[in-house]
Amino acid sequence: MTHTIREKQKLLARVRRIRGQVEAIERALNSEAGCEQVMHLLAGVRGAMAGLMAEVVEAHVRTHLVDAEKYPEALNVDAASQLLEVVRTYLR
Template sequence: MTHTVRNKQKLLGRVRRIRGQIEAVERALDEEAGCEKVMHLIAAVRGATAGLMAEVVEDHVRAHLVDEERYPGALNLDAADQLLDVVRTYLK
């Protein structure tokens, strides 16, 4: 079972919140809201999408690259944590 299946409900919840944020951008544009409001809404969508990507990447690394049961000694856990820190920072 892949990590996206194991965390399906959690991931779908995040996607649904992102959908709501996208709909808020659409409403703001439709209602001719000010540029500042629209930019803030778009920034929120970007942050939420980046957070979703970071979570999926982290789960992927932990499930497929450093799963000690499946791959004993496959990777240094500290190195994996350092990589994930860089990915999280990049995606912000």
């Protein structure tokens, strides 16, 4: 699904950061950290997941909704931006 090597590296970096955040939750539970700290860490992962999903959706819209080789002009860039803005608002 990743469409350039650079994009793939960016997504992978995000996923690895999320894995690190999940491991921090595991450590927090193991070390009997307070509820407050665990809830904070969970909220952090949720935000990071939303950011990753927004990026994947964006890649999907820009790359797959229209076959850009056959129809290089067909995607309405403004309409796509409006859509992605809505998606980002709701993903938070």
